[in-house]
Amino acid sequence: MACWKCREPTPVVGLLATLAEDDGESYGDPTARPVEPISLRNITDLPYDLLQVMRAYQPRYAKRESRTAGMSYYQNECRHCGANIGDFYLFGEPGGPFFPMSEDEVALVEVLDVPVIGTLEIEADCGQGGVDLIFERRGK
Ligand SMILES: [Zn+2]
Numbered sequence: 001m002a003c004w005k006c007r008e009p010t011p012v013v014g015l016l017a018t019l020a021e022d023d024g025e026s027y028g029d030p031t032a033r034p035v036e037p038i039s040l041r042n043i044t045d046l047p048y049d050l051l052q053v054m055r056a057y058q059p060r061y062a063k064r065e066s067r068t069a070g071m072s073y074y075q076n077e078c079r080h081c082g083a084n085i086g087d088f089y090l091f092g093e094p095g096g097p098f099f100p101m102s103e104d105e106v107a108l109v110e111v112l113d114v115p116v117i118g119t120l121e122i123e124a125d126c127g128q129g130g131v132d133l134i135f136e137r138r139g140k
Helices: 046-058 087-092 132-138
Strands: 014-018 020-022 023-027 039-043 063-067 070-079 123-127
Touching: 039 070, 039 087, 046 063, 070 087
Parallel strands: none
Antiparallel strands: 014 039, 020 023, 039 123, 063 070
């Protein structure tokens, strides 16, 4: 994406899950085609190995304070100017990186399947929608 502050292109990463559980409630249907993944936003804790996978794509993915969200969570930082790029902008704004509205915006997104055995414990907020167009277009 283009950084909101310096306008230079910078990579950003985010996590999706096909199935999530929160306080005994299940979200998502892993058998749906195209998949309708749950977005994991405002992540405050995640397994170290998964963090390393994300950092392989975006080394500046780190926990930092967000004044907007009033909490500390894992966020992307611009690789040029270090500006933080909050999850609300990534997932919640139509036309944002993980809320594409056009073919051109979908084409900018790369989807990587992370093989998981068992269950991962992640402290985050679950969100639905926004990413649907990515998977509809790819027929995944
Ligand atoms: Zn920047």
